[in-house]
Amino acid sequence: MTAHGIFQITTYFIALIAVAIPLGRYMARVYQGEPVFLKGMTGPLEKWIYRHCRINADEEMTWKAYAGRLVIFSVMSCLVVYLLQRLQGFLPLNPHGLPAVPPDLAFNTAVSFVTNTNWQAYSGETTLSFCTQMLGMTVQNFVSAAAGMAVLMAFIRGLKRTLSPTIGNVWVDLTRTILYILLPLSLVLALFLVSQGVVQTLQSPAEVGLLEQAKDGAATAESVQEIRLGPAASQVAIKQLGTNGGGFFNANSAHPLENPTPLSNFLEMLAILLIPVALCITFGRMLGDGRQGWALLAAMMMILIPLLGICLVSEQAGNPSFRQMNVDQSIGALQSGGNMEGKEVRFGIANSALWAAVTTAASSGSVNAMHDSFTPLGGLVPLVLMQLGEIIFGGAGSGLYGMLMFVLITVFIAGLMVGRTPEYLGKKIEAFEIKMAALVILIPAAVVLIGTGVAVVTRPGLAGILNTGPHGFSEILYAFSSAANNNGSAFAGLNANTPFYNLTLGFAMLIGRFGLIIPVLAAAGSLAQKKCVSAGAGTLPTHTPLFVMFLVAVIMLVGALTFVPALALGPIAEHLAWMRS
Amino acid sequence: MWQPIRTAILLFVVMTLLIGIVYPFAVTGLAQLLFPWQAGGSLVKINGGKTVAELVGQPFSEPGYFWGRPSATSSGAYNGAASMGSNLGPTNPALKEAVRRRIIALLTADRENRQLIPVDLVTASGSGLDPHISPAAALYQVPRVAKARGIDSRKIEALVRINIRDRQFGIFGEPTVHVLHLNMALDAMR
Numbered sequence: 001m002t003a004h005g006i007f008q009i010t011t012y013f014i015a016l017i018a019v020a021i022p023l024g025r026y027m028a029r030v031y032q033g034e035p036v037f038l039k040g041m042t043g044p045l046e047k048w049i050y051r052h053c054r055i056n057a058d059e060e061m062t063w064k065a066y067a068g069r070l071v072i073f074s075v076m077s078c079l080v081v082y083l084l085q086r087l088q089g090f091l092p093l094n095p096h097g098l099p100a101v102p103p104d105l106a107f108n109t110a111v112s113f114v115t116n117t118n119w120q121a122y123s124g125e126t127t128l129s130f131c132t133q134m135l136g137m138t139v140q141n142f143v144s145a146a147a148g149m150a151v152l153m154a155f156i157r158g159l160k161r162t163l164s165p166t167i168g169n170v171w172v173d174l175t176r177t178i179l180y181i182l183l184p185l186s187l188v189l190a191l192f193l194v195s196q197g198v199v200q201t202l203q204s205p206a207e208v209g210l211l212e213q214a215k216d217g218a219a220t221a222e223s224v225q226e227i228r229l230g231p232a233a234s235q236v237a238i239k240q241l242g243t244n245g246g247g248f249f250n251a252n253s254a255h256p257l258e259n260p261t262p263l264s265n266f267l268e269m270l271a272i273l274l275i276p277v278a279l280c281i282t283f284g285r286m287l288g289d290g291r292q293g294w295a296l297l298a299a300m301m302m303i304l305i306p307l308l309g310i311c312l313v314s315e316q317a318g319n320p321s322f323r324q325m326n327v328d329q330s331i332g333a334l335q336s337g338g339n340m341e342g343k344e345v346r347f348g349i350a351n352s353a354l355w356a357a358v359t360t361a362a363s364s365g366s367v368n369a370m371h372d373s374f375t376p377l378g379g380l381v382p383l384v385l386m387q388l389g390e391i392i393f394g395g396a397g398s399g400l401y402g403m404l405m406f407v408l409i410t411v412f413i414a415g416l417m418v419g420r421t422p423e424y425l426g427k428k429i430e431a432f433e434i435k436m437a438a439l440v441i442l443i444p445a446a447v448v449l450i451g452t453g454v455a456v457v458t459r460p461g462l463a464g465i466l467n468t469g470p471h472g473f474s475e476i477l478y479a480f481s482s483a484a485n486n487n488g489s490a491f492a493g494l495n496a497n498t499p500f501y502n503l504t505l506g507f508a509m510l511i512g513r514f515g516l517i518i519p520v521l522a523a524a525g526s527l528a529q530k531k532c533v534s535a536g537a538g539t540l541p542t543h544t545p546l547f548v549m550f551l552v553a554v555i556m557l558v559g560a561l562t563f564v565p566a567l568a569l570g571p572i573a574e575h576l577a578w579m580r581s
Numbered sequence: 582m583w584q585p586i587r588t589a590i591l592l593f594v595v596m597t598l599l600i601g602i603v604y605p606f607a608v609t610g611l612a613q614l615l616f617p618w619q620a621g622g623s624l625v626k627i628n629g630g631k632t633v634a635e636l637v638g639q640p641f642s643e644p645g646y647f648w649g650r651p652s653a654t655s656s657g658a659y660n661g662a663a664s665m666g667s668n669l670g671p672t673n674p675a676l677k678e679a680v681r682r683r684i685i686a687l688l689t690a691d692r693e694n695r696q697l698i699p700v701d702l703v704t705a706s707g708s709g710l711d712p713h714i715s716p717a718a719a720l721y722q723v724p725r726v727a728k729a730r731g732i733d734s735r736k737i738e739a740l741v742r743i744n745i746r747d748r749q750f751g752i753f754g755e756p757t758v759h760v761l762h763l764n765m766a767l768d769a770m771r
Contacts, residue, residue: 004748007752008752008753011752049592049595052591052595053588053591053592053595054587054588054591055588055592065585068585069585069588069589072585072586072589073589073592073593076589076590076593077593080593080597123663123664123665125662125663125664126662126663134601134602134605135597135601135602136601138600138601138604138605139596139597139600139601142596142600143596143600171588171592174592175592178596178599178600183599183600183604186604187604187607187608190608190612191608191611191612191615191616194608194612194615194616194619194620195615195616195619196619197619197623197635197636198619199619199620199621199622200608200609200612200613200620201609201612201613201620201621201622202609203621205661205662206621206622206624206632206634207632208624208631208632208633208634208637208661209627209631209632209633210639210640211627211631211633211639211641211646211761211764211765211768212639212640212641212642212643212646212764225634225637225639225659225660225661226660226661226662227622227634227637227661227662228661228662229621229622231605231608231609233608233612233620234604234605234608234609235605237608249664249708250663250664250665251664251665251666251707251708251709251710254664254666254706254707254708255664255708255710256636256637256638256708256710256711256712257622257636257637260623260636261749261753261754262748262749262753262754262755263749263750263753263754265753265754266753318700319671319676321671321672321677322677322680322700322703325677325680325681325684326684326697326698327680327684327697327698327699327700327703328696328697328698328699328700328717329700332717333756334699334715334716334717334720334756335699335700335701335715335716335717335718335755336715336755337700338700339671339700339704340700340701340704341666341667341669341671341676341704341705342666342667342668342704342705342706342707343704343706343707344706344707344708344711344713345650345701345706345711345713345714345715345755345757346711346713346754346755346757347754347755348754348755350755351753351754351755367707368707369666369707370666370667370668370707372666372668372669372670373666373667373668373669373670373671373676374671375671376671376672466668466669466670467668467669467670467672467673468673469672470672471670471671471672471673474670491668492665492666492668493668493669493670574670574671574672577672578671578672
């Protein structure tokens, strides 16, 4: 590790907090219907949408109505994205002449984008037409992120309201999120990215000459390089901001036309964590106690930073098996050294390790280096961050509501210790809420472990492995961890474009999304109906360092108890074998 | 039951128009207006009427050129139509074997070179299209290029040093050498 690597990482976190605070305050105003500076422009558009779609913005919904409408909207989204892929051969904006996507892959991809996962069993530039990318992927990048944020808002209302049968209006939450937050941010970020060299064009492909072959005279197939371009910047901006992560190109943000410079890399990394961090601030604001948001933010940071450190140190240490081969992996002024397989020179080790930690802490899953080629412990870090349940920042909205479920469990355990009824922010936490929180924690964990178990004992499951031994097990474990927690990154050596993986991972993503949204909304509905009890001498304060430590301990304990056996078979076994040889 | 479905369809259609059509076309229009060169893929016309892409690496294998990162793209290195990394795990024997082959290729082209080989010169990039190598990887290749071109190696080394690009704004990323730029500068030397 160098001083400069640490300096870049510190700069990143300072910039992140500095941008997230004003955004968090702004979002609180948006969701509370207070005037904001964009109102002049988007206000009329918002009203037009409500009128046109016959939405009564004042209508209030019970949790069941809210969840039902969200499910209807998502099912419809799945259908449309599926059909776009199947019919893209007949639709316009298909300059590379790509045929229909096969049914199993189209199903997997539709589910993947609707659930905010963006697991990609396909390669962007060779599978999807511009029409599918724009009308399918870009639209879902917005609405799936908005859906996560809407559910979070419903849950916050559940905490705030007393004796209320309703938790808000899902149509209004979706529309406001898109119009006031995601769309303006994406527009600005997309243009910044284009200025750095991210492509945004409908003219593709470009044919360029190769310098080395130029002297041979006549132009042949070998002297020309075909470069596929496309409307990438508009999609890359929202892929990062909405914690989606699905790349326009196969190599995702390692591709020089999707992430050309260290500055674009910095901006994209900021965008990944921006909304999840800002929502912590929004949460505190909306509840009228900023400390509650900061406490959650502190807990998330306390888990992220040490894991980032492990990833950084082990990637910088490089690959011991190259040492006898006269390869220089040391760090110096002239090279970043370390484990450079699957990494880009312009990013080096520090920015690749930081990205890997950030993208799996958030449920983004976009990559700027190939995680499959990380060192065993370097690859363990993204795996663990996903397995903790995508709550260390997590997805836009979904990360924070997942974290709040852990908070409920934590106050419950604390309550058990002293023998009092637990409460959180004035609401009594009773059996129903704890049941819902337990479901939210157990469902993805069960899907990861059962899915991995099935894959490693069946022939089609094993057929997808690229790397043998413990690393092959890690590939499968990573795939199910990523799908069930709606992250979307991969140990991409696994050939996941087979009917077996397309279907199993597709269902894992669906369960990991709606299996969580429904219990969270149910808990929100139940909390909204309760009365508020005033804090007494026996109330556990939930903003203190003590509580933060306790929360972190509960998260790590649940994660360790669930996943250490599986991790021991994969990255840990690989690491130990590596150290011995 | 029917009414929420109707609202969902209407809202979906409106959002698709707004986000799926208006937004990407607005970004395309603004990008073409403000940054037309970058938006179109940063293509540059060079001497001889050829067009090259500034941001996408090219394959080099002749001893008289500086070589870039090994590329794992399918159907040939630096395939700009199908980006990918090797995805080989760190303990995979195939990775060790690939590195060994690359080392042999480097040493065959330059038998007297006894320096340690910079790691980025023998490991595949993430995209398979990495346009850069580290300054160390460029300096390592100076003796070979000098010999193949019959130019004093001090002149070549000076050229490499001019082509070292520091971190962006002195802060972000790592120092790099742009392989295509360096090779174009080499060709322009005579």
